[in-house]
Amino acid sequence: MNSPSVMIRAADPGDLDGIADVHRRARATYYEGHLPEEEYNGPDELRRCREGTERAIGSADRKVLCVLREDRVVAFAVLGFRTGEEKLFQFHVDPELWRAGLGSALHRACVTAWQDAAVTAARLEVFGPNRRAQAFYARQGWVEDGHVDDHVAMSLTVAGR
Template sequence: MIRYAHAEDLDAIAALHRQARATYYRGHLREGEFLGPEELARGRAGWTAAVAEGRVLCAEREGEVAGAAAFGVRDGVMYLTQLHVAPAHWRQGVGTRLHAACVEAWRTAGVTTARLEVYEHNARAQAFYAAHGWRPDPAAPRAGSHLVLRLTLPAGQE
């Protein structure tokens, strides 16, 4: 089931975020840069704000949070800021359902284009996004160590 996140989900979402980031940053960044106390607190604060603003969707399986996606407008552009699936639920369609729910929310809001930034060494995420129609953003293909992707949402298509 996909639903909007509630404050009660924050512990599970924060744990999921830690776990997911460790899978793609480990070996590329010092552990303190993605799992240090300040970074964990910053991540928790970001998720708390996004949940309070109604910008987080959760995938729930058997009463547990199996994935989470956050989105919001920045500089007039819709961004998919986070999409994480618990490794135990990889390759089971959780990410695809979360992505589809985000796209539907954007369409309902009249959004026709969205952007995201994906870590350059996160090949799994890059393949996922490519399979869902995301392409390099020709206006700004990089942001530091991240690739910038864009999704155009033609009416009635995903």
């Protein structure tokens, strides 16, 4: 992550195509073989995801961060900011760039955003069979605290600065 051509910033509507592409390709890596393709890669699902991200970009209680590498979106996160215990709604890295430090850098930016907003705890749900993501979150300090349908619920204590 030492490349000067990598930047993390708040997303804007011009980033939606790149975000949608990362979202589609990342989800295919963990849903393939577990769900029918139409449920994670069909036109209705892709439209729903894009519209949800677009609403989040313009929302007062959500923040969308994106990682750009050479002006291309390569990772993004959607964070909540409305209750005492916030939620990490989406967190995806371009599968071609896994293990390059982008996810860890993006996660640090998420924690910093929560710290700036005086958030003390966050939650997320990760698809149960997605062991790779669960291991990533555990390395970042998230702790498994239950199950919701076919997802593992995890929580993070957000320490102050």
